[in-house]
Amino acid sequence: MSQRKGTPGPTAVGRPRQKAASPRPDAVPAGVRAAAERAGSVAADWAPTVGRLLLGLVLLWFGYHELVRPGEWTGYVPVVNASSSLAIIMVLAHGWVLLVLGVALVAGIVPRVAAALASVLLLEIVISLAVSGISDTTLRDLGVLGLAIVLTGCERQRLVLRG
Amino acid sequence: MIGFRGLTVLLIAGLAGIGLAVLGWSQRYTGLVANAVGGLGSASAPATPAASPRPATPAASPRSAATAPQAGPSAASSAPASPGPLLSSEPYAQYAYLEWPGTPSVAAQQAASGLTISVTRQPGGIAVRAGVVGQPTGPAHFYANGRSVYVIESSLGDDAANVDYNLGDDGLVVTDAHGRILQ
Numbered sequence: 644m645s646q647r648k649g650t651p652g653p654t655a656v657g658r659p660r661q662k663a664a665s666p667r668p669d670a671v672p673a674g675v676r677a678a679a680e681r682a683g684s685v686a687a688d689w690a691p692t693v694g695r696l697l698l699g700l701v702l703l704w705f706g707y708h709e710l711v712r713p714g715e716w717t718g719y720v721p722v723v724n725a726s727s728s729l730a731i732i733m734v735l736a737h738g739w740v741l742l743v744l745g746v747a748l749v750a751g752i753v754p755r756v757a758a759a760l761a762s763v764l765l766l767e768i769v770i771s772l773a774v775s776g777i778s779d780t781t782l783r784d785l786g787v788l789g790l791a792i793v794l795t796g797c798e799r800q801r802l803v804l805r806g
Numbered sequence: 807m808i809g810f811r812g813l814t815v816l817l818i819a820g821l822a823g824i825g826l827a828v829l830g831w832s833q834r835y836t837g838l839v840a841n842a843v844g845g846l847g848s849a850s851a852p853a854t855p856a857a858s859p860r861p862a863t864p865a866a867s868p869r870s871a872a873t874a875p876q877a878g879p880s881a882a883s884s885a886p887a888s889p890g891p892l893l894s895s896e897p898y899a900q901y902a903y904l905e906w907p908g909t910p911s912v913a914a915q916q917a918a919s920g921l922t923i924s925v926t927r928q929p930g931g932i933a934v935r936a937g938v939v940g941q942p943t944g945p946a947h948f949y950a951n952g953r954s955v956y957v958i959e960s961s962l963g964d965d966a967a968n969v970d971y972n973l974g975d976d977g978l979v980v981t982d983a984h985g986r987i988l989q
């Protein structure tokens with residue numbers, strides 16, 4: 644059944660009109676709009692920096708832990724016997740790279756390059772984990788890999804160490 | 807481009823990393839829990855060939871009892887049960903998950919990921935057989951007056967889909983009726 648515009652049909656009687664439920668854009672108070680725009684601007688400015696710092700902290704933590712407790716990480720080393728010295732050395736080397744990358748990210752030293760290297764490292768981790776089956780650990784690291792990839796493309800960074 | 811200050815910071819970080827690596831190398835076979843209770847991973851097997859039998863009770867902590875899976879053949883062992891300290895008094899008590907008796911909780915099942923544990927009640931105690939999934943299980947270890955078996959796992963985050971990516975922080979503890987760790 645078709646109805647003419649502006650004439651409420653029998654079913655609409657007694658119901659609030661839809662338009663009244665959602666205010667028009669120009670009905671939003673100017674102060675709220677300004678605040679929303681400002682919040683969006685601050686987020687756009689600082690979100691990459693916060694993401695970079697948090698990723699750096701993650702790398703720093705794992706790097707430090709792999710360096711001081713290599714024996715707890717050898718189970719992750721693919722192919723190599725977990726109880727061998729080679730596995731320990733590989734964990735130490737991995738931890739060292741993570742630590743340096745973490746410092747680079749936190750301090751804002753060539754952050755995009757550091758994020759790109761972190762992406763490669765995380766990709767290697769995700770692949771080595773995925774080989775033995777998809778688990779929640781694998782998916783968690785996949786998310787961290789996503790953050791590293793996003794940071795690789797971010798040009799706007801605050802708190803960057805230059806010179 | 808990386809500047810002088812950035813290079814300096816990275817250099818310091820690199821040197822600190824080398825220092826930490828030296829420290830890590832010097833304690834490469836120690837683990838948070840494994841050192842205390844005799845873990846199930848490599849951390850509890852310093853310089854021991856995988857195929858050779860090793861004592862079920864780690865030398866690093868003679869007063870605590872833990873069964874470690876034996877990768878190689880060894881004679882079935884039967885340990886005299888001398889009660890040690892209370893499990894609850896040990897620093898790793900917070901990481902202990904009851905595996906037996908009863909149905910293990912979800913957390914205990916996750917803690918036991920990657921491990922095969924079988925417990926048999928026997929006259930005067932229990933026989934515990936533990937191993938790593940995919941590896942030969944060692945002989946059963948008899949614990950006189952054994953009443954409960956706990957899995958020690960300091961980080962459940964490394965256990966998933968019946969795979970434990972880090973056995974260095976795993977262990978097994980048997981206690982008597984009073985909660986004392988059996989040797």
